[in-house]
Amino acid sequence: MSSSIPTHWDKEVDVIVLGTGGAALTAAVAASESGANVLVLEKTHQIGGTTAFSGGVPWIPLNHYMKEAGFEDNREDAINYIKRLALGRADDHMIETFVDKGHEVIRFLHDHTPVKFVTPKSYPEYYARMDEALKHGTRSLDPAPYDLNEIGEWGPLVRQNPLFPPLTLEEGGAVGGIDFQVVAERMQNNIVTMGRSLIASLFKACLDRGVETLIETAGKELIINEDGQVVGLIAETKVGEVLRIAARKGVVLASGGFEWNKQLVRAFLKAEFTHPVTPPGNEGDALMMAMKAGAALENMSEAWWYPAMVDPTFEYEDNVMAQLGSGRMGPNSIVVNKYGRRFVHEGTTYNDMPRSFFNYDPVKIEFPNEAPVWMIFDQQLKDSQLIVTMTPGDPAPEWVDQADSIRELAEKIGVDPDGLEDEVRKWNEYCEQGVDPDFHRGTIQFEALTNGGGSPANNLGKIEKGPFYALPIYLGALGTNGGPKINENGQVVNFRGEPIKGLYAAGNASGNPLGPIYPSAGGTIGPAMVFGFLAGQHAANS
């Protein structure tokens, strides 16, 4: 396969978009809306990528749905909040672009496409207790339920979402309190929510604009002319057919991150994560193409981290499926390392909590909190919460270690028994006093997000009623977020900061322009859609 300019093109379009996730389809809508003839390529046999698999929530400051719900927001607050979280690791200019353009993108989609959202009123911001945070309401947007039949034969191709039932965020799809009768009815009637709704409605917007999509066709190599401009792409179908496709106006790399490429994971991330929570397919193809084209890179050691748990009886596309897990911040539970010691506030956000796995002990020369670490809990928690897939009242499944004493449990899972016994004793004392001086459980918003925020009542509970249980927590991620550096038009830039003509990137295929932050629910799909839109628009108008 050669990437020199071919003498004959198999296809000629204005804009090629790689991927069918949130970034890609938003780019495709924007490009075709601006008059471009657009071709979307998807590597796998299904459309939607991680986005379809996800909550589908974008986080967008100043969006009009907030206003309609009576939630006040302002530009300065939003910018300051992002800056505070980014700790100086994102360009001000990119933050401002996101804040200024994001709500316009959402408004456009609302007015001109079937993509609709609702404001999840009872779903506050993850860091609502920080000074810089929005105190009332939310900037997150919840995709409205959507009828999958609207996209006809493409409906069954929208990637299934095995982790979330078809409920909106507000209805409890992600946080419990689920009405399984509604779930059953929606399944029967093909009504989708969350990521599947976002993808299906974006895809409808593409169909309405005549965008062509080829599945099982992967972008492989960029075709670059002697002026360094990207003018096309070599793609390969599942059966090995090679297509040389001209892109008169540009190629948008929106093919997700590199979490399924072990070599890239080892090369760039702080630790080798073992449990991507995403569907297979994101193998860093965009990153490799961009590196070859001379792109500058950013945010490379980062991912949307997740403390993943596993119910080994579930498999997704031939891999045991990593699950989001739940219960880690509930009372009657702590998380410990191999020494049986707590090492982090267990209820911090999923993006923050695993960062403590990377702590290095320069005396022992080791990473003492290296995953797997262990969630230790008692029968009280088991009886009161959904933990991974265990429902209260059902007997504990075989894959959960349990024992009648803490010591026995520690021995079973290979954790220091003295350490664990001592830690549980200390935890129980803290619960009695109603304060956790070590890690401040019961004090932050996220650990009881939809239940008024962390408090001793919500989050401090003794581990005292046997049997006692242990579940491993692995280093997982909802995708990587390092990649080619982009500018305010979504153009990929080189190390001199100059745009590489004809080359765009968005979503997890690009470096996150907001830096290593996950500001609240929707913190990844928000920028993915906004910079996808800007990329598609700029490419079409170039």
Add this chain to the structure above:
Amino acid sequence: MMPQGTHTVDVPLDIQTIWNFVHDMNNWAPLVPGYIEHEILSDRRSTWAFKGDLGFMKKTVKLQIDIQEWNEPSEVTFDLKGLSDNFKGGGYFRAEAIDDKTTKMSGHLDITAGGMMGAMVNQILTKFVPQTAEELTEAIVEKLLEINLVK
């Protein structure tokens, strides 16, 4: 809602040949789609593990099967219940002689999930259960033909 399915096939074999095969679980257990293992605990009771393909994901389950009746040569009925998950149900194999060389064979399965997530799981099972009944019956027929016709 009770997810269920029956699949019927005309088999070019006599009823006794079919009975000889079907009445002993060890013969057809490995033909259950996604079969992992089974263990005979008594002449009526056995436990099974298999990996069910729900289309968008696969789920490994353990269940117990209790034979209710053997009515030679025409029927085996059984009850089943989940050991790893909350569900129960039953099924049968029925054979009916059409003539002395042809038998109508039916496989039936019903499985209903209980517990908090029951309604949702049953929705998923409405497709899975009839599909499994069909695949299992077809697999048994194929095996019977393989053993008895191709010598």
